[in-house]
Amino acid sequence: MRGSAGIQTVFRKGKKHSCDGAKLFVLANGMERNRVVFTFPRGYGTAVERNHSRRLSREAYRLLKRHLVDGFDLTVLVFPGKDVFSVRMKQLEFLFRRAGLWSDTLE
Numbered sequence: 001m002r003g004s005a006g007i008q009t010v011f012r013k014g015k016k017h018s019c020d021g022a023k024l025f026v027l028a029n030g031m032e033r034n035r036v037v038f039t040f041p042r043g044y045g046t047a048v049e050r051n052h053s054r055r056l057s058r059e060a061y062r063l064l065k066r067h068l069v070d071g072f073d074l075t076v077l078v079f080p081g082k083d084v085f086s087v088r089m090k091q092l093e094f095l096f097r098r099a100g101l102w103s104d105t106l107e
């Protein structure tokens with residue numbers, strides 16, 4: 001998913017799920033794959049801190065995506081703090097389960 005228009009659509013029309021440190025916006029996209037973007041609120045540290053958090057988030061998603069149902073645009077709003085890989089994994093799994101995207105069958 002690219003461009004601010006697509007991200008804004010998910011923010012406006014998507015279903016919201018939150019946990020401590022992150023918020024997930026989910027919108028069906030009619031495709032056979034998920035599209036994901038990690039974004040940050042204004043004032044989230046320096047560019048180095050945002051990039052570090054984005055790398056952690058992408059790696060956690062990479063490891064978890066095989067458990068997810070396909071066909072959704074996912075926007076994850078990550079809040080400052082808790083930039084530890086194990087915490088990010090738990091946050092994302094919790095959000096995906098809460099959103100009903102988690103499938104215990106492995107593909």
